[in-house]
Amino acid sequence: MKRIYSVLVENRSGVLMKVAGLFCRRGFNIDSLAVGETDDPKVSCMTIVSSGDERTIEQIEKQLNKKLDVIKVKTFDEKISVTRELMLVKVKYNKNNRRDIMEICDILKANIVDMSKHFMVIQICDRPDKIEILLNMLKEVSIVEVARTGVLALQKCSETDK
Amino acid sequence: MNGADALVKCLTEEGVDTVFGYPGVAICPFYNSILDSDIRTVLIRTEQNAAHAASGMARMTGKPGVCAVTSGPGATNVITGIATAFADSIPLVCITGQVSTNLIGCDVFQEADITGAVESFVKYSYLVKDVNDIPRIVKEAFHIANTGRKGPVLIDVPIDVQNATIRNFKYPEEVKLRTYKPTVKGNMAQIKKVLAEFSKAKKPIICAGGGVLLSEAQFEIRKFAEKYNIPVVSTMMGIGVMPTEHPMYFGMVGNNGKPYANKAMNESDLLIMVGARVADRAVNQPDLITKGKVLVHIDVDPAEIGKNVGPHIPIVGDCKSIFEDINGSEFECNDFKAWIDELNTYKKDLAVVRKPNPKYVDPAAFIDMLSKNMKDDAVYVADVGQNQIWSCSYHIVKDGRFMTSGGMGTMGYSIPAAMGVKCACPDKQVVAVCGDGAFQMSMCELATMRQHDINVKIIVLTNNYLGMVREYQHYTYKDAYSVVDLSGNPDLEKLSSAYDMKFLRLKDMKDAEKVIKEFLKKDESALLECLIDPMDTVK
Numbered sequence A: 001m002k003r004i005y006s007v008l009v010e011n012r013s014g015v016l017m018k019v020a021g022l023f024c025r026r027g028f029n030i031d032s033l034a035v036g037e038t039d040d041p042k043v044s045c046m047t048i049v050s051s052g053d054e055r056t057i058e059q060i061e062k063q064l065n066k067k068l069d070v071i072k073v074k075t076f077d078e079k080i081s082v083t084r085e086l087m088l089v090k091v092k093y094n095k096n097n098r099r100d101i102m103e104i105c106d107i108l109k110a111n112i113v114d115m116s117k118h119f120m121v122i123q124i125c126d127r128p129d130k131i132e133i134l135l136n137m138l139k140e141v142s143i144v145e146v147a148r149t150g151v152l153a154l155q156k157c158s159e160t161d162k
Numbered sequence B: 001m002n003g004a005d006a007l008v009k010c011l012t013e014e015g016v017d018t019v020f021g022y023p024g025v026a027i028c029p030f031y032n033s034i035l036d037s038d039i040r041t042v043l044i045r046t047e048q049n050a051a052h053a054a055s056g057m058a059r060m061t062g063k064p065g066v067c068a069v070t071s072g073p074g075a076t077n078v079i080t081g082i083a084t085a086f087a088d089s090i091p092l093v094c095i096t097g098q099v100s101t102n103l104i105g106c107d108v109f110q111e112a113d114i115t116g117a118v119e120s121f122v123k124y125s126y127l128v129k130d131v132n133d134i135p136r137i138v139k140e141a142f143h144i145a146n147t148g149r150k151g152p153v154l155i156d157v158p159i160d161v162q163n164a165t166i167r168n169f170k171y172p173e174e175v176k177l178r179t180y181k182p183t184v185k186g187n188m189a190q191i192k193k194v195l196a197e198f199s200k201a202k203k204p205i206i207c208a209g210g211g212v213l214l215s216e217a218q219f220e221i222r223k224f225a226e227k228y229n230i231p232v233v234s235t236m237m238g239i240g241v242m243p244t245e246h247p248m249y250f251g252m253v254g255n256n257g258k259p260y261a262n263k264a265m266n267e268s269d270l271l272i273m274v275g276a277r278v279a280d281r282a283v284n285q286p287d288l289i290t291k292g293k294v295l296v297h298i299d300v301d302p303a304e305i306g307k308n309v310g311p312h313i314p315i316v317g318d319c320k321s322i323f324e325d326i327n328g329s330e331f332e333c334n335d336f337k338a339w340i341d342e343l344n345t346y347k348k349d350l351a352v353v354r355k356p357n358p359k360y361v362d363p364a365a366f367i368d369m370l371s372k373n374m375k376d377d378a379v380y381v382a383d384v385g386q387n388q389i390w391s392c393s394y395h396i397v398k399d400g401r402f403m404t405s406g407g408m409g410t411m412g413y414s415i416p417a418a419m420g421v422k423c424a425c426p427d428k429q430v431v432a433v434c435g436d437g438a439f440q441m442s443m444c445e446l447a448t449m450r451q452h453d454i455n456v457k458i459i460v461l462t463n464n465y466l467g468m469v470r471e472y473q474h475y476t477y478k479d480a481y482s483v484v485d486l487s488g489n490p491d492l493e494k495l496s497s498a499y500d501m502k503f504l505r506l507k508d509m510k511d512a513e514k515v516i517k518e519f520l521k522k523d524e525s526a527l528l529e530c531l532i533d534p535m536d537t538v539k
């Protein structure tokens, strides 16, 4: 089961290590992790995607809550959240496949943001599943480098209404 | 006033009267300032033991024990002591010196990233960067260490911060921690559910863990057990929640516990786990304690509830507060007479019969006799190994306390912890019981005992082996003994005389009672060596 944890933490040095260390020590997986400041510069938001059975998920939440630097933990299902991830992919292209690549980008709403004679950088910002599709399509070409932010997520507005 | 003065002032404000430690340059400002206070300093002989001694002290006083060591090797040496306290939820405040702030990260002489290194063994840690933060940090540290699920907190103080001038020192009256608000009161609706289960139950039982002693809930639990005739078993850390010979007490559960205690727990129809982690050593088959019964789990740490087994009724909160609420409620229940009779039959039928070798001291008979001769309110600190299991099985707690390193099982704990106990309660009789292996891990503290007049009674059960591991190799590797032989043991009589300490030796049970009486007679430190059968086993 995949779970998204939105963890508000004190914006202090060492907090990332403590949270990441907790996952590592207790044998919890981290599928992705994204950190950034919130509207309050003293508070950071960590978005962690993890998977495991029900007991693991409950333990992760409880153990996170135990950390003194953790202010609040929200966990939610992918289904009831707005999720986005940003990915940059550098590919090597040639005359024969250039059109194909551009077509793929068009269909998946990705942009070419940098280019040279042999290489281009493609940017996509979308749901994680769309990102996977693009990545799989581009694997047919020749990927040089990939950089991903990890998933960011907020609960859907309709859920917050409740 | 500098940072070091401020640290000492804060400790005084917290009512700290003893600091265990070991100096080095990086903590020298602190140890200089402490000279101007009323705080007693005890120079322990290795840093690990400073934490153990502070742990013994904390377990007696109910307040965090304090130790202070230097940077680098001093700090890394103390880690085992911190981890031992963490595993048993013992409140400690551990102060470490650190290299100068501007040198941190440069790998200079005696620099160690101690806050990083202890992260998984502390409840919280601080690296003090601004001298003006000291009062707030110390206030928070004591609060965090001794509330909720208790545990060690480390404060790392760079030497330049200790030497820096602090502007108007003011010790805060309260802590403001938005991220930390442990639950104390149990949810009344959940408590009502438990009482309803009691009204239905035919075979209820309470399993008490170390959390009961940490929240000082033992008296509430005894009151409850006595009022309604409810049997109690305990985990290793819960020994002493009930006096051993209390008619409602049915022994320690677990792998090394009493078979009748395990049976009692398994046969029950309502099991109240209180202040116990349901860890592998106490409950090796978590399914057994949920099958065919209602499981109630009471713990101050919500993460413990459901970690190893899913209870039917969870209650988060302080054990004492919850049992006060339970004792304050009226409810009807059965008289449980048949159930108690059943348990007493198990107790008789499943009693362990040992076949002691008459050529040696029988640890079981010896510990039994020792307990009977100890003062009612004495404190017994057991080490780790076969001696720990025998101590758990045969020590009789009356009005006193029983302590050991349960979660971590750290050899060498008993002597320094007993010293901490004695410093906290100089009038009490304090006995440390250890194996000849563990004794050698802590024997450097004999000097500390002499230097500071800390009168602990030490009993060494000599079998010339790392007995517990030898026993394991006996069963698992068919007597292929590897690295467990302790030849080279010192002559303890000569050793005692080197420390000018009273020494007695028992070779068999013949004169046991007389020797025990002689050993315990005066409030003086003494060492009693018992020669036990090297091939004896706990199983």
Ligand SMILES: Cc1ncc(C[n+]2csc(CCOP(=O)(O)OP(=O)(O)O)c2C)c(N)n1
Pocket (backbone or CB within 6 Å): B384, B385, B386, B387, B388, B409, B410, B411, B434, B435, B436, B437, B438, B439, B461, B463, B465, B466, B467, B468, B469
């Ligand atoms: C610091 C530490 N090292 C190793 C162990 C593993 N260990 C557990 S019991 C034991 C043997 C203890 O021997 P001794 O102190 O002589 O006591 P005995 O078992 O003979 O009673 C050992 C080595 C441990 N628990 N702690």
